[in-house]
Amino acid sequence: MKLHWSPRSPYVRKVMVAAHELGLAERITCVRSVAALPTPNPIIMADNPLSKIPTLVLDNGDVLLDSRTIVEYLDSLAGPGVLVPLEGPARWRALSRQALADGLLDLLILWRNERAKPEERQTEAWIEAFATKVNATFDRFEQQAGDAPASSFGIGEIALGCALSYADFRFAELNWRSGRPHLSSWHQSFAARPSAQATEAVDG
Incomplete structure (x- = not known):
């Protein structure tokens, strides 16, 4: 399998954390692919006309798009149902957690794109809305972290771990851990997992 990959993409990281957790990482060939919003990449577009990553090309030539689809596929190879519950309330909780x-x-990516513009072209109302929504989401996850069993780990937790790590990577000034002890402790345990350490984001 070939994965269009970047060491900075949190969505690619979701796929690779899942692959490591499922014991499938060695079956994936990572191809360094730059997916910049204003510059369509013809190499990616040969497989994905949206010019987005992650994009997974299977050995039979079929192409899977989007981290959610790819993780479900990998889970089907290893289980299914290892990271993505197959049915019932557990499935809907996991998918809803992943969606959040x-x-x-x-939101963080849109916020980063907005603040990268020259100051005179930035829309202050958008920046304020991003900040409000992001902090409210951190608060919701803090509440959930206090209620959830520490042993639970599936696609919802992978998605959350990658999102919080991206906040550290690109928005360290947000200091999201302040006032959120449960979420901070949870992320510490995520970051200690071998799958997270093997996929840590880097600039390069």
């Missing part, structure tokens, strides 16, 4: 964590990532 992915939404947090989406």
Whole structure:
């Protein structure tokens, strides 16, 4: 399997954390692929016309798009149901947790793009909205971290760990740990996992 990959993409990291957790990482060939919003990459577009990563090309030539689809596929190879519950309330809780964590990532990426503009082109109302939504989401995860069993680890937790690590990587000034002891402790345990250490984001 070939994965269009970047060491900085939190969505690619989701896939690779899952692959390590499932024992499938060695079956994936990572191809360094730059996916910049204003510059379509023809190499990625040969497999994914959206020019987005992660994109996984299977050995039979089929192409899977989006981290959620790819993780479900990897889970089906290893289980299924190891990281993504197959049915019932556990499935909907896991998918909802993943959706909230992915939404947090989406907000952080949009916020980063906005603040990268020249100051006179930035929209202050957008920046304020990003900050409000991001902090409210941190607070929701703090509440959930206090209620959830520490042993639980699946796609929702992978998505959350990658989102919080991305906040550290690109928004260290947010100091999201302040006033959120449960979430801070939870992320410390995530960061200690071999799968997280093997996929830590780097600039390069």
